Amino acid sequence: MNPAQTSESIQTAAPAAADRDARIAVTVFPILVIIAGLVGFLVPDAIKPAAPWVPYLLGVIMFCMGLTLTPLDFSSVVRRPWAVALGLLAHYVIMPAAGWAIAMALHLPPELAVGVILVGCAPSGTASNVMAYLAKGDVALSVAVATVSTLVAPLVTPALTLLLAGSFLNVDAGGMVLDIVKTVLIPVVLGLAVRLFLKKAVAAVLPALPWISAVVIAAIVAIVVAGSATKLAAAGGIVFLAVVLHNGFGLGLGYLAGKLGRLDHKARRALAFEVGMQNSGLAATLAAAHFSPLAALPSAAFSVWHNVSGAIVAAWLARRPVRAEAGAGEG
Numbered sequence: 001m002n003p004a005q006t007s008e009s010i011q012t013a014a015p016a017a018a019d020r021d022a023r024i025a026v027t028v029f030p031i032l033v034i035i036a037g038l039v040g041f042l043v044p045d046a047i048k049p050a051a052p053w054v055p056y057l058l059g060v061i062m063f064c065m066g067l068t069l070t071p072l073d074f075s076s077v078v079r080r081p082w083a084v085a086l087g088l089l090a091h092y093v094i095m096p097a098a099g100w101a102i103a104m105a106l107h108l109p110p111e112l113a114v115g116v117i118l119v120g121c122a123p124s125g126t127a128s129n130v131m132a133y134l135a136k137g138d139v140a141l142s143v144a145v146a147t148v149s150t151l152v153a154p155l156v157t158p159a160l161t162l163l164l165a166g167s168f169l170n171v172d173a174g175g176m177v178l179d180i181v182k183t184v185l186i187p188v189v190l191g192l193a194v195r196l197f198l199k200k201a202v203a204a205v206l207p208a209l210p211w212i213s214a215v216v217i218a219a220i221v222a223i224v225v226a227g228s229a230t231k232l233a234a235a236g237g238i239v240f241l242a243v244v245l246h247n248g249f250g251l252g253l254g255y256l257a258g259k260l261g262r263l264d265h266k267a268r269r270a271l272a273f274e275v276g277m278q279n280s281g282l283a284a285t286l287a288a289a290h291f292s293p294l295a296a297l298p299s300a301a302f303s304v305w306h307n308v309s310g311a312i313v314a315a316w317l318a319r320r321p322v323r324a325e326a327g328a329g330e331g
Contacts, residue, residue, distance in 0.1 A: 036218035040225030047226035066191020087145035125277030137269030227293025250276030
């Protein structure tokens with residue numbers, strides 16, 4: 001799933017239909033990614049030649065994101081600057097710090113340590129706003145934080161990676177800036193421009209965008225796994241543990257950040273997913289381009305797990321009415 005489920009597209013659809021589509025997507029997507037990972041592991045030689053296509057595949061995902069953005073999404077930033085700023089700060093403090101702490105605590109080898117840290121330094125994940133919707137959270141805030149975190153990624157992600165991962169491996173921060181601009185910023189801006197000038201044409205293809213992105217993300221995972229298939233058996237367990245811890249800290253501390261910032265309960269739910277879910281496709285692309293296929297392995301694992309855990313947490317939160325929370329001592 002991807003940011004193609006913006007606040008406008010979710011809130012203007014019939015609630016039952018939107019809910020059904022979102023649930024189908026978050027169920028099918030992890031299965032699709034798992035299948036892709038198995039294919040990459042079982043037939044790596046057939047998949048490896050596609051490695052040079054990873055940046056272009058990520059560009060497709062980000063172009064789809066740009067197609068879903070509207071002026072309404074940006075107006076949320078202006079109308080609620082404190083909430084968006086808090087979400088952005090929480091995202092780029094909690095996840096990078098947690099990635100570094102986990103890498104140190106688990107004594108990860110340098111390539112895996114950098115991979116985990118890089119996942120933490122990436123912008124918000126491509127399904128975070130869908131999870132916020134399923135959890136009955138503040139979708140508009142979720143979209144605003146995801147959008148801003150993506151737009152500032154060319155500067156923030158390389159700087160944080162250099163700061164936290166530079167002691168493990170050499171980090172070409174300048175090269176990362178250029179890569180993120182080419183694979184993230186430019187496609188998003190192009191998609192936004194197309195949406196503004198070709199509204200009717202984009203409206204016709206809007207329902208297909210989440211599925212296009214899901215297939216493309218699965219392809220990236222298959223390529224990443226294929227690149228490190230020979231080392232997967234030895235590293236898989238520790239990588240999965242790191243990913244589960246990383247995602248869990250993000251979800252929990254993201255909600256806590258909203259609580260400490262005195263945001264309402266719907267906003268807290270949104271921040272949980274905006275902090276805990278990462279753009280693992282970008283992290284995988286940067287890891288493969290600047291480090292090694294093994295460094296991209298945490299990103300592939302994160303791509304699967306954060307969608308599974310996100311769906312579980314969203315379902316749990318959805319069963320807890322927002323008004324009931326205020327009386328449960330969460331305020």
